[in-house]
Amino acid sequence: MGKLTLYVFGPGFGESQVVALPDGKWMVVDSCVHRGVNLPLELLRHFDAPAINLLVVTHPDLDHYKGLPELIAAFKVERLWRYPGFHTAREIILSLERGETDNKSLRELRRMQDAMLPLMRSASGREAAYDTRLLPEPKDYRIHCIAPCPQEKVHETERLGALFKRVEQGKKLTKDEKRWLMGKANRLSLAVVIWWDNIGILLGGDVEHEDGTPDRGWPGILAVMNEDETLGLVQGLRIVKIPHHGSKGAFCEQAWKHHASKGPIEIAVSTRFNKSANPPPHPSGLDKLIPYAQQLAITSPPGDFSPVITAGWLPVSHASGPGDAACVAITLAPEPPSSLDLSAQAALFASPMTVPPNAG
Template sequence: MKAKLKIPLQILLMALLLFCAVFSGAQAKTAQLRYYAVDVGQGDCSLFVLPNGQNIVIDAGPEKNAKQTVRYLKSCGVKRVDLLVATHPHEDHIGGMKELLSAFPVGKIWDSGYNHGSRVQRDFYRAIKDGKIAFGRPKRGFSENFGDVRVDVLGPAKLLKNTDSDANNNGLVLLVTYGDISFLITGDMEREERRTLEPLPQATVLKAAHHGSRNGTDGNMLRELSPEIIILSYARGNSYGHPHKEVVKAIREAGVRRFDTADGTVKLRTDGKGITFERKRVVK
């Protein structure tokens, strides 16, 4: 007859505590936010995959690359978009919206509220109405939490008229924060809107305004924000000359690490404390 093995209660408790600590540590390791500045050609699209599994998509790139954009989002594991944001109504930012709305269920939509009157914007609004999707036009001061991630609306602060581009200068500007790490998403904000939002908060990652245009990002802005990383979204050889040489020089002088979607989708990860990146090439 075999003797029964008796394990003291204290050892069992210690083993249980050790297991819980290891399990909690494993969970903490996987609690990461993933950010993608998607290569959509000459346009803009950002994807945030949040630690709780929710997805935020900001802009959807141009219409001609819409199917490719949707395929890429699916390859990132996106099956539902919890928040879809249209920073402003230019085609290179909302041209892919109709395709995206056909491909994914969408929880809610935030829109700048600026009426451009274009066919692309009308199609976008019609798709929202047909899908009976919750729709809002948040302004400066509004914020919402998505699990441990906070999204603050910094702009628009007020209606601007008679600027070089009223659509750009009445766009949504968002600060996405997870722990100590923040992402400033500026759309095509130009100097006029920026003046209404000053002082802007410091940010770990800056999605450069207006594809690296001289009227979007300058040395003063970089000194104010002190970003560790700046991302420029544009297509190589574009007719606008993006990024403008003045912006490239300012970034270099500020010593900010730069990534360009012209080299492919930019991929970042953060646990809320530090940030890592996955890129084939870092632009110097």
């Protein structure tokens, strides 16, 4: 039956997931760079990966796409899934850049778009959303895109269209509009689910709860899945990459009840963020997760884990060996237990409500 290994990078700014699939193929979700090192690129080189069989770019936020041009240049990308609204956003960025030649964020975003453009013009690239399905190419695993849901896609692409009209008319965008355009468009974020045998893995991008908006975020995804009778895609999961670094908006109780519908999931993984005054993961939300996950693994640079402990999680181990490129590696087989490796600057916590599985 083989095995599947999930590598989760989160060096403090940026995150990426690399999946070694059971048939020897490779899937990469987003890209990140730490101290000049392109983390997913170097991992693929380490394992002599011949190609990236599926590249997923969840949304246009610098901490999810930094280093993407180098990654695309280094490997043949057989298939690309990218967030909705790419071409409209590109036209806006090109217009803005002509008037703001010293804006580094604009330049980096355009560089990312330039790297993706040839793939989008070929048969290998496509816009992805809830209704995108990767047909099983070997027959023993499936990869599904589950976000954004149709309503979210319509809302956010209409917003992009309105911005484009304003730019065409020569009107200046507000600071908040530019901020959204250049990296806060979490509502456009993709999320993907991998199912192999009885193993379900959710890589949640930056999809958030969207409290009070039943047709947006996780509530919107679940509503559409319920209508389409596809809720099984997010039920009884074994591994979940927590969205948006474990921020206050990352936890949707309704979603986690589905994830843990067959008992607490084995491992929830969060990538830490270190570029704000109150960086995630946040205690509010992490405490709500305790009944739904046996273990919580966090990629982190050297820092304070008190928010996690405050939330009620019990420290199990903390890897702090040489190097500082935080990574959690989880190897899965059809029969548990899973093996979990913590690299430098990653930590493992156990839920006091469950008996943690053997961490290997």
